Amino acid sequence: xxxxxxxxxxxxxxxxxxxxxxxxxxxxxxxxxxxxxxxxxxxxxxxxxxxxxxxxxxxxxxxxxxxxxxxxxxxxxxxxxxxxxxxxxxxxxxxxxxxxxxxxxxxxxxxxxxxxxxxxxxxxxxxxxxxxxxxxxxxxxxxxxxxxxxxxxxxxxxxxxxxxxxxxxxxxxxxxxxxxxxxxxxxxxxxxxxxxx
Numbered sequence: 001x002x003x004x005x006x007x008x009x010x011x012x013x014x015x016x017x018x019x020x021x022x023x024x025x026x027x028x029x030x031x032x033x034x035x036x037x038x039x040x041x042x043x044x045x046x047x048x049x050x051x052x053x054x055x056x057x058x059x060x061x062x063x064x065x066x067x068x069x070x071x072x073x074x075x076x077x078x079x080x081x082x083x084x085x086x087x088x089x090x091x092x093x094x095x096x097x098x099x100x101x102x103x104x105x106x107x108x109x110x111x112x113x114x115x116x117x118x119x120x121x122x123x124x125x126x127x128x129x130x131x132x133x134x135x136x137x138x139x140x141x142x143x144x145x146x147x148x149x150x151x152x153x154x155x156x157x158x159x160x161x162x163x164x165x166x167x168x169x170x171x172x173x174x175x176x177x178x179x180x181x182x183x184x185x186x187x188x189x190x191x192x193x194x195x196x197x
Contacts, residue, residue, distance in 0.1 A: 053130045053157075063094030063158030071100065072175040079180040080108040081142070086149075095158040101149045102135065104178070106142035113141045114178040121173045128160035129172065139181050 069092065071085035082105040092098050106112050116136040120129045135150035142148065154174075160166050 053127065054132075056132070058097040058132065058155055059095045059158060061095055061158055063156075063161045065094050065161055066091055067094065067156055067169070068171040069098070069154075069156075070171060070173045071102075072173055073102065074175070074177040075114075076177055076179040079112065079114050079178055081106055081112070081114060081178055083176070083178055092156065094156045094161060097132070097153060097155045099151050099153045101151050102176070103147060103149050104140065104142065105147040106144060109144050111141065111143050113139055113181045115139050115181040116176045116178045118174070118176050121175070122169060124163075124165055125156075125160070125169060125172050128157040128163070128166075129174070130155050130157055136176065140178075 068089055070089040071087070073083045073085060075081050075083050082103075084103055086101045086103065090098050090100060104114075115138075118134075118136045120126050131152065131154045133151055133153040135152065140148075140150070152174075156172070
């Protein structure tokens with residue numbers, strides 16, 4: 001009986017291919033985790049998909065164009081709120097700062113919380129629509145039956161007048177939708193002691 005033959009020597013190219021595949025797989029997994037925050041950052045920087053910009057202060061220069069800004073409010077399923085703007089629209093000059101209040105009421109008999117998503121249309125205006133203050137930046141918590149007014153302070157960047165794709169745009173819609181964010185630990189009714197003896 002003859003002895004078994006030794007295995008053939010490994011080709012160094014096989015090891016390189018295995019390492020390359022492992023590194024490629026690791027990079028793809030890393031990119032999949034980074035995709036959502038990178039996409040959000042991209043939208044915020046460019047105004048892509050109607051994402052508005054965040055500004056720290058009002059501009060010092062005003063443009064020449066006047067544009068109508070309309071307001072659209074919605075409430076997602078599962079959130080028992082009423083939500084409306086104080087006015088349906090404003091007309092402002094580019095570079096002019098506007099403050100508009102939105103009223104929201106919790107119609108439920110318990111405390112609820114919501115978070116607003118937002119966008120502007122037409123989408124291309126997102127890169128020039130700047131918010132200084134907005135309730136959409138944080139979660140809103142309302143007690144049973146509570147009504148609050150929330151301001152949005154914004155302006156349209158005068159640079160939009162240099163964008164030829166916006167020459168025919170004379171109206172913009174700022175749209176908000178509130179969605180339920182989480183249920184508070186204790187309903188308000190349970191948090192107050194009963195008055196019965």
